[in-house]
Amino acid sequence: MENFNLILPEIFIALSIMFLLILGVFKKDSSKLIFNTSQLILLITAVITINETFSVNRVTLFKDSVVIDQMSSLMKIITLLGAFLVLTISTNYLKTFKLFKIEYPVLVLCSVLGMMVMISSNDLIVFYMGLELQSLALYVLATFNRDQLQSSEAGLKYFVLSALSSGLLLYGCSLIYGFSGSTNFDIISNQLNSNEYVLTFGIVFIIVGLAFKISAVPFHMWAPDVYQGSPTSVTLFFTMVPKIAALTVFIRFLYVPFLNLIDQWQMIIVFLSIASMLFGAIAAIGQTNIKRLIAYSSIGHIGYTLAGLATGTNEGIQSSIVYISIYIIMNLALFSCLLMLKRNNKYYEDIDDLSGLSKNHPLLSLSLLAILFSLAGIPPLAGFFAKFYIFKAVIEQSMFFLAVVGLLSTVVAAFYYLRIIKIIYFDEEKEKYDEDHSIWLKFSLTFSTILILLYFIFPSQLIDVVSRINII
């Protein structure tokens, strides 16, 4: 008899999705109700996850195709809380654009369910199923503002490129299945014979597919267009939540079945990491649209996360998870600021619109100052510690080249963050923006900014939680 308690969160969220769909069909004007309920559902699921699975060390279910361990629980909680915050802070934005419809939270829940399946997957088929569930929901979310040409274009582009990457991924899966005779991660790892070059092909195809999903260079082409075209609330979702799930799968895939083949994939990850860090830093310099700039900066940040993965140690994995957690907080704060740039029911998203913000909105610009310096990795802000852990793990494996290139690219990246700060603080002011933001938006900005500013006082806490993750 399987222990269903462990996948209670997934069951609960799946049932809720069906319930909400039915509710939405039969009850008129229920979008507000459904928004609130889905936020509640995400919170409840997070609580269930903490309750049921947080103390579990490692259990596999359904003939080893699903795994519940420390990493899956932690990543699920981050995903759920991230999705919850995204929903809460974007209500005003959605109302302004008349996107406040019942489908929106249901699609978010669907993609979250897909991510949770991905995070727990211990089998290529389960993993692929979760991936497609989340991707399909995300395609629709990207085109959600269907009256706008850019949004439709974003969705279509995302769909085509993502489908291509899914194809590559499936091809890789089939190669691996062909040579190991199983789709289960544990069995594959037992039957590996590292002399098989075709296995390497399989790994490469899967890495390519996953690199598409986390938008690592050179598979990043979709990210800037999709980020810019999608509604801002969806962009926020894109930059935060799917990355966690994709990263978890990345870690599990590389470290459970293929740890012995580290010589084969380490070079690839190092290349992806260096290319992403450098490209993200250089390409962001010329951008004028904030969302597009965030797309490039997120490519750069994924590069740092991959640097942690490339080490092949538990420490590296932990540092990557710390990095992505801190990155998510910084991103949340940045988008909260972006969602506050509203004047007369119009949202502004060009960098020049920030000009002289510090005169009219001193507090908002102070938060932006902290966020941007933190993204640039300047101590004593949280972003510095994130980079610090990564490079500590990297240097402990004597990968000095990666460390030096990574740190030099932070200097290049600092340039475009400084440029935004310059526009906010040194340039002439423009008109005032509205100040009637929802309480949740203010809360999320204050909360995340305080976390960024004061992280240095208690840096051990996050490490303590993450250090329980031992994959190898």
Added chain:
Amino acid sequence: MNFPILSSLILLPTIGALFLFFTKDKEGNNSTAKYVSLFTTSVNFLISIYLWVSFDQSTSNFQFIEDRTWIEGFINYKVGVDGISILFIILTTFITPLCIISVNNSVKKRLRDFLIAILILESFMIGVFCALDLVVFYLFFEAGLIPMFLIIGIWGGPRRVYSAFKFFLYTLLGSVLMLVAIISIYWISGTTDVIKLYELGIDAKYQNLLWLAFFSSFAVKTPMWPVHTWLPDAHVEAPTAGSVLLAAILLKMAGYGFIRFSLGLFPVASEVFTPLIYALSVIAIIATSLIALMQEDMKKLIAYSSVAHMGFVTLGVFTLQQQGIEGSIIQMISHGLVSAALFLCVGVVYDRMHSRLISSYGGIVTIVPKYSILFMIFTLAALGLPGTSGFVGEFLILMGVFKDNFLVAVLASIGVIIGAAYMLWLYKRVVFGKLINSDLKSMMDLDRSEYFILTCLAIPTLYFGFYPDPLINTIEVSVNDLINMYNRNLIIK
């Protein structure tokens, strides 16, 4: 000693800044903000004096140590002072209140924010000089960039954006390599605690690379030729108080870093790279002195003279003679006082005439006699006249260099002569000569606060010039033991 006196020194300005943050920012004359920050920094100065009084000069051990776990099993928050660092802390706490008094005339807009930036900067600067853990040191060292970037960028002159970016990116580029080195040291030795590293020593085969990584950071910050180009730009564009802090304290972080880390941790590499430092320092002394001769902008001239003076400092540090290192420390303290005063002197005339060009002045000696006298004291101190603190430092450094390398000493002495030339010529052109510009006739002499600041700076300059014993007594044992440790670690490896 249970009371965390060093942490309170670090934290107090930040608390003051937090307090200011919650006061209202009034346009125009915001006296509340000024008094709050002046009070905070003055209290900080008194605490640091108390620190000096209760400091035990007979030992080179670190005192007032605080050691707390910060990141479990990895980094401890560890601070403490020895004879070398305590002087820099006092310099910092001494200069900052004077800066705050000086903002009266130079900062017109957003005074409250300016004071917040200065207070936070003070916290970071004190932190740099107290830190006894490499990561903690790096944290403070880098964090200081943020307030300085804003000070130059928001309150600076017409080319402030360019200068602020140049300052930030140059320094960051140098520092990231130091971060790699710090993490590598943890990887090699398993600790970043400076005291433990002093005892353990670092494996000789890694030292050269690590030394170069630290050097890249300190060379930019010092600044040494040829990476000094950010300094004139930053100085020219920064508001007076910003220039003062930059010249008086931020530059000293690197000189301090050379003594504490480059010598202390990497003796083998220091031995290898001493010729490099000598060469760069001599080039800096002679080349930047010549450049300073040709400057038409007063601030730029003093900025280049700073590069030359810091060239003497690096020269002295790497002589590895008792006199050389002591001279470097005294030179840094003296340069902290004198360059601060010179920038304030330029600020005084700039606030009145809104020009920093030397050619727009001349013959003001009869119009502003008080100013002329004080300006003269600092000019003479900058060129190292006996009886001023500048002389003690330069003399000791040259003595140390003569023991070590005759040729370098001769070249550096030539730099002293050129130094005298550009300072005296500057003074002559600004203060003496014919009064051509008739606008100058209406120039006011020093007001009370300016007079107070410059006198405050002149007293220690002259006092330590005639009687440098208090400084030398404080640093003597620490420097001596540093050299002993250096030679010990050199032999073991």
